[in-house]
Amino acid sequence: MTLDLNKALASMASQLSTYCETHQIEEPIVVGIHSGGVWVAEQLMSAVPTSEPLSTLDITFYRDDFTKAGLNPKVNQTLLPAIEDRHVILVDDVLMSGRTIRAAMNEVFDFGRPASITLAILYDLGQHELPIAADIIGERLTLNTHQRVKLTGPNPLQVSVIETR
Template sequence: MSLPNPAELISQMAVRLTAHLEQRAISEPRYIGIRTGGVWVAQALLAELGSDAPLGTLDVSFYRDDFSQNGLHPQVRPSELPFEIEGQHLILIDDVLMSGRTIRAALNELFDYGRPASVTLVCLLDLDAAELPIRPNVVGATLSLAAHERVKLSGPAPLQLELQDLAL
């Protein structure tokens, strides 16, 4: 399978996100990237939009539903949200949506900070495998992988996608 070029996806996502925000009359969105890949995508998206809006970063490790099984990754860092969550229109950005469990964890963490007016989900790739009722509002591309395949984003610049085979 050939994987899409992340730079091309970011440029299409910027167009789609701009239309989404206009349609909903959201004038001051608050951008939040999920570590690690989601922060890289968020930085690239803000650059494409020509925006110098502050970027919040979330580390959802403590909120994962597999936390008690897997423990804490040694690189975990606190989330940094340089703005209020209460009443704000949030743009939550991640690189890959697969089961939806990362986004579930991110929403749980965000709602511990306050009650946003809305949350728009932006993902570079949707693997169309959601185990939860979570879908992106803005997506770069939708891919169908075999059960033994995964994609991995590397970054921050250039952003590159690699196909990994769990069977190897």
């Protein structure tokens, strides 16, 4: 399976611009989830009506499988401004179970209560275990149980479907 990364990113940028205009969202805080979500968010910043710099979120300590997986040796920094009553655009590369997004929203709320959270996802695999749905989707994919989407980057930003068996 070949994925067209540029087409998915262009679709997201167009949807995001329209979404912000339709919902009258100005000066939102764009938050990328480490690490793929940060890379995707960097590509989308020009489509968002904001002068705020890109914010980043590391959800390592918010994961519900943290005790099973143990400490991830590569912990990144969370950088969020004051988000109280601000619109947040949360960006990630792949939505599969929804557990990463749940963890990200828990961390966002530890920084304050945003006016809204808009979820932007590059690839939605439709294998949700939690009732979480994206507002902006680059592309919906149907993969078999032994396939995963792998985003590498940031320079160059590339995507592939890998076999996990």
